[in-house]
Amino acid sequence: MAQLHLIKQSQGILIPATPETSDFLQSKCKLGSVLEADYKLVRNPAFHRRYFALLNLGFEYWEPTGGAISSNERRLITGYAKYLAAYGGSESALLDAAGQYLD
Incomplete structure (x- = not known):
């Protein structure tokens, strides 16, 4: 077709x-x-280019904050480190290791 x-x-x-x-x-x-067809309007290419140029401009000025790990994930890892410390081990050493792992 x-x-x-x-x-x-x-x-x-x-x-x-x-x-x-x-x-x-x-x-x-x-x-x-006779031709039978299903029609659809395509995007306006000028606006399509402008939209992606705007995305590129925003990406150039964007400075990420907080990293890729959310606060909930960080809380989960520190909670697990405290759980492991309860069964033996230094809590401060485990929390320090978890912090280094997340950073």
Whole structure:
């Protein structure tokens, strides 16, 4: 199944937007043949480029804070270190090791 790209002109006329579409319509479709299609509007390429340029600009100025580990995950690891310390071991040494592991 061919994917056709058409541009709407005045008076409701659809013309081929790409050479491939033009070739398909000239070689495969006879005069008077009926084509059935599901249409969708494509994104405006100018706005699409502007949107991604804005994303790139925001990414250049973005400075991450807090790292990749959330406070809940940090709390989970320190809680596990305290749990291990309860069964034997130095709590301060385990918490220090957990902190070094997370950083």
